[in-house]
Amino acid sequence: MSSVLFSPITLRGLTLPNRIAVSPMCQYASTDGSATDWHIQHLGSFSLGAAGLVITEMTMVSRVGRISHKCAGLYSDENEKALKRVIDFCKSVGVAKQGIQIGHAGRKGSTQPPGQGGQPLKPGEDAWETLGPSPIPFGEGWPLPREMTTADLKQVQDEFVSAVQRADRVGYDLVEIHGGHGYLLNQFLSPLANQRSDDYGGSAQKRMRYPLEVFEACRAVWPKDKPMGIRVSAVDWVEGGTTIEDTVALAKELKRLGCDYIDVSSGNVDLRQKVPFAPGFNVPFAAQVKREAGIPTMVVGLITKAHEAEEIVASGKADMIAIGRGAMWDPRWAWHAAEELGVETDYPPRARAAHPSLRPQVFPNRAKSA
Incomplete structure (x- = not known):
């Protein structure tokens, strides 16, 4: 059978071999922002066969932009050197293209890692003032x-720009700005977190002004032939919060600024949220953004089955799917999905010895093709 999920997609000068991405997942394994050996095994494993694109966890633009002391960063020469070691390794052993998500935690920063409770740091725990x-x-x-x-607005924008420039020197193929999940840029977008009375608050147009300024500044320094996207929380799942209409309007402006895709998620800006978790629960939002803003979309959210992913992209609801916990559960997700859908993948x-065509005792119906 033919598969849309396993068809290539081109974003600027980057062609991905399939429509599958490993979603950025915070690992809380860095030392003052610098990647460690954990990242070599974590990202290296995914690069062998989980997806055509692997996106490094949200990587912070400053020390005070971190969620916790253990978050990844790209704000120092040491951070840059450590991350380059990881990405050079991934590219040397794997088949996936490499992306990175750049962000700032804002008011969700200065906390313990989730594994230690995820609560705000107490006095004596090297807490910092959040923005x-x-x-x-x-x-x-x-x-x-x-x-x-x-x-502050100018300084943080400059920090985003610097991190993006470092990402290029590291060798990333794609950059994604984090504008969702309740982090700083999402806080500006949401009326639940943004109650400013100046040009950066009030109407939806004013609330999106700062995220658009940051994106535009980052796009200006990122190579023209490399794609740049953004993750958004399409809705807040709280009455009075961001609506899908707000997100469509944002997507239209981002497209005008040279955004290549919208990574559609939702929620996490307000603890009162009521999220109807179910496989593909963000797909209707991605479909609406794609249809009404005319921009490619990637969608994330409890997508774990090959045929579900195939239906999402084949029906045109989204152009790409992103898997997170599903990839942690199965770091060879793309291999197994390709086999289930009856197609080939890299x-x-x-790892070629593991190809089903070379194991007829396990896959007796596969014609030997290698």
Whole structure:
């Protein structure tokens, strides 16, 4: 059979061999932002056969932009050197293209890693002052963020730009700006977190102004032949929060600025959210953004089965799918999905012996093709 999921897609000068991406997943395994041996095995394993594109976890633009002390960063020469070691390895052994997600935690920063409770740091735990569009805490018991001044806005924008330039030197093929999941740029977009009365708050047009300025500045320094996308939370799942209409309007503006795709997720900006978790629960949002904004979309959210993924892209609801926990469960997800759908996918030379055509005792119906 033919498969749309396993057909190539071209974004600017980058052609991906299939429509599958490994979603960025925070690992809380860095040392002052610098990648460690954990990242070599984590990203290296996915690069062998989980997807055509592997996206490094949200990597922070500054020390105070981190969620926790263990978050990845790209704000120092040491961070850059450590990450280049990881990506050089992934490219040398794998078949996947490499992307990175760049972000700033804003008011969700200065916390313990989730494995240690995920709560705000206490005095004596090297806490830091968090930033936000407005002095509104993430939830009860969370610190009050400092409302960002004009100087803060410029500094953080410059930090995004610097991180993107470092990502190019590392050798990444694609950059994704994190504008979702309740982190800083999403905080500006959501009326639940942004209650400013200046040009960066109020109407949906004003709330999107800062994220658009950051994106435009990053796009200007990222090579023209390399794609840049953005992750968004399409809706907040809280009354009075961001609507899908707001997200479509944002997508139209991003397209005008040279955005190559929208990575559609939802929620995580407000603890009161009521999310109807189910396989593919973000797909209707991705379909609407693609249809009404006329921009390619990637969709994430409990997509684990090959035929589900095939239906999403074959029906035109999204152009790509992203898997996170599914890839952790099965780091060879693309191999197994290809076999289930009856198509071929790339294997790196060192793993070629595992190809079903070379194991007729296990796959008796496969014609030997190698």
